[in-house]
Amino acid sequence: MDIAKSMKVAVAGIVAAASLLSVSACGPGSSKSASTKSEPVSTSIGSEKIELRLWDGAGLKTFDDQLIAAFQKKYPNVTIKATYDPDNTSQQNGPRVISAADTPDVARITDVNSAVRGKHVVNLDEYAKAYGWDLPDSQTEVYRANSKGKIGSGSLYAIPDGISMTGMYWNKKVAKQLGITAAPTTVDELEADMKKxxxxxxxxxxxPAKEGGTSYLYQALLTDYEGRDAVQNWIVQKSGATFSTDGAVKAAKKIKSWQDAGYFSKDALALDGSTAVSRFSAGDALFFxxxxxYSANINKALGSDAGWFAFPGTKADAQSAAANAVTAFGIPANAKHKNAAAAFLNFLQSDEARQIAVDNGYPPIGEGKTPKTDNHLLGEILTSYAALVKTGNTTDYIxxxxxxxQASALVPGFQSLLDGSMTPQQFVDSVQAQYEKETAE
Structure with missing residues (x-):
């Protein structure tokens, strides 16, 4: 996802969103897979000295360093040497990195389907069975693929290290001044608060419509109107899935009506994410x-006045969110130490790694007791996400x-929708046209 490339305070969030499923992205590069010695699947990595190599985007270095240090403490015979690509090139470089003859042992998988088609990534099913991995479907669906690389079901090829998700920040101080005492739980309540x-x-x-930020609110409406599965099926390119639905048009009409009512920033079309968060943190709006x-920045600026809630639906129990991995780590086929690499993936699911994720501002993977945090705003996000994991009402990002x-349809499309140069129907048609152009076989 490229919405937030200019968000200087959100580099890690950008990497998280960008790391997923550019399903029509460049192929796996020119390097051919080298023939490597097979390693029987085992949860034991022995006591011999092992050096693992890990590759990720530079924005995740702080998070990765903490995970690595904790893993090495647990496995003192293993040393992990990490390398990082700049965040603005890692998405493009990913297929080349994992398809090279001399690959890392653990790598961020930026394009699951090309990795699977090219046989450049290890099928993790046997490791999942050996370790007893049991992650929620909502956290693994987009890292599953069939033998042809079709995403959404089949074998597992990557494990998230943490989650980034969308939702709504609100300023409780501004709300109180308006007589609003609680976060809205339905779209009608949200709209009433906007009007107030x-x-x-x-x-x-x-x-922040300059970078496509409108998509967050739009996707919540779309998920409510069409249902979670319809939206997710379109994202993972399931046969027969389409964006051309009544719900997609209805959501576009709702967004346009809010624009026309003056609920959005007057300069929304020119407003980027970093400027938007700065203004919101200064108390310039009710919702964001x-x-x-952005939780750490907003929490620091607004303190107890900052709040968060999942996007509401038509009914009070229909909250939703777009969510995906901070990094989706897999094991390249040419990795030299696959069992040790799998031990690292297993460690990502531990209570210790879950706490490290939270300490870095991310909801953790898996289920269970929510780790503690001194960031009260992040605490609200964690509670929100835990509830969504139970309902399963999350999708990947459209x-x-x-x-x-993102660049060819959604950013220009939302801008045209908001400025009136596209009707809601034309907006929906333009998105589907781009989709069909890229997915045509």
Missing amino acids: AADAGVLAVMM PSGSW NNATAGM
Whole structure:
């Protein structure tokens, strides 16, 4: 996802969103897989000295360093040497990195389907069985693929280290001044709060439409109107899935109606994410639809006045979110130490690694007791995500449906929708046209 490339405070969040499923992205590069000695699957890595190599995007270095240090403490015979690519090139470099003859042992998988088609990544099913991995489907669906690389079901090829998710920040101080005492639990309540703010001369929604931030709120409406499975099926390119639905048009109409009512920033079309979060943190709006990666900044600026809630649906129990991995780690086929690499993937699911994820501002993978945090805003996000894991009402980002979806369809499409140069139907048609262009076989 490329929504937030200019968000300087959210580099890690960008990497998380960008790391997924550019399903029409460049192929696995020119290097051919080298023939490597097979290593029988085992949960034991022995006591001999092992050096693992790990590759990721530079924005995740702090997070990775803490995971690595904890893993090495648990396995003193293993040393992990990490290398990082700049965040703006790692997505492009990913297929080449994992297809080279001399690959890392653990690598961020940036394009699952090309990795599977090219046989450049290890099928993790046997390791999952050996270790007894039991992650929620919502956290692994987009890392499963069949033998042809079709995503959404089949064998497991990557494990997340943490989660980034979208939702709505709100300023409780501004809300109190407007007579609003609780976060909205339905779309109708959200709309009523927006109107109350606008009527009082307060900006209802800080909307960074320059980079496609409108998609967060739009996707929540789309998920509510069409259902989680319909949206996810389209993102993972299941046969017969389409964006051309009544719900997609209805969601576009709702977004346009909020724009016309003056609920969004007047300069929304020119507003980028970093400017938007700065203004919201200064108390300039009631709501800010964005991602969990901003929690530390907003918590620091607003303290107890900051709040978070999952995007509401038509009914009070229909909250939803777009969510995906901070990094999805897999084992390249040419890795020299596959069992040790699998031990690292297993460690990512431990209570210790889950706490490290939270300490770095990310909801943890798996289920169970929510790790503690001193960031009260992140605490609200963790509670929100835990509830969504139970309902399963999360999808990947619609921006990840194809490699060019974000830049070629969603960013210009939302801008055209908001400025009135596209009707809701034309917006939906343009998105589906881009999708079909990229997914045509």
